[in-house]
Amino acid sequence: MIKTFKFTAVPGTQLSPHISKHYPIDWTGKHYLMQEKKGDRYVGNIRHYTVSNCMAADAYAEYCKALESHIGVAKGQTEKIYRMDQSLITVRPSTDFSLTLKVYWEAKGFSARMFESSAAKDNSVWLAKGPMGKSLGVKRSGQHLAFAAGTGAITFMDLSAYVARFVMGEMDEKESSQIDDDFKFTYYVTYYNEE
Numbered sequence: 001m002i003k004t005f006k007f008t009a010v011p012g013t014q015l016s017p018h019i020s021k022h023y024p025i026d027w028t029g030k031h032y033l034m035q036e037k038k039g040d041r042y043v044g045n046i047r048h049y050t051v052s053n054c055m056a057a058d059a060y061a062e063y064c065k066a067l068e069s070h071i072g073v074a075k076g077q078t079e080k081i082y083r084m085d086q087s088l089i090t091v092r093p094s095t096d097f098s099l100t101l102k103v104y105w106e107a108k109g110f111s112a113r114m115f116e117s118s119a120a121k122d123n124s125v126w127l128a129k130g131p132m133g134k135s136l137g138v139k140r141s142g143q144h145l146a147f148a149a150g151t152g153a154i155t156f157m158d159l160s161a162y163v164a165r166f167v168m169g170e171m172d173e174k175e176s177s178q179i180d181d182d183f184k185f186t187y188y189v190t191y192y193n194e195e
Contacts, residue, residue, distance in 0.1 A: 023053065025162050025175075032097075033128070051131050051158065059089075063164065066170060070082075084170050136159065142182065149190050
């Protein structure tokens with residue numbers, strides 16, 4: 001089972017100004033460090049989870065509507081293009097962020113605890129540090145090749161969404177200038193089963 005979780009700041013605190021619902025293309029592949037906090041102690045394992053802002057419920061719904069409308073126009077089924085909510089694809093501080101996790105029940109580790117906490121609605125507190133890391137190293141031009149399996153695909157979701165928005169014309173001039181005409185992204189992904 002895979003689920004996207006939404007995180008907000010603990011009451012009386014605020015998220016880092018570096019946390020945004022959208023990042024420039026050269027930030028794709030960055031991650032958060034996560035750990036549970038109980039009182040004054042941090043407990044359990046520390047885990048890395050890749051930023052995948054396009055998987056947040058509000059952004060995902062916008063991407064689906066835009067893609068479906070563009071496909072409808074291409075097939076001659078509709079004349080109107082749905083335009084995405086620009087606040088979801090603007091680089092600015094956010095009051096929340098989302099991470100997509102797959103549960104590994106047998107391991108009884110961090111992801112299982114996250115799913116249990118969500119189901120119990122126990123208001124657990126989680127340390128989130130980030131976004132951090134080197135990113136995927138996406139360049140302005142040339143061939144970019146990615147191979148992924150299972151949840152490894154999450155690493156490339158924001159890059160895939162970026163390319164989709166470029167193709168759909170859902171970018172302002174500044175953002176679309178981050179890649180050249182010879183930019184190409186080839187993505188091979190496989191899954192063990194449909195889950």
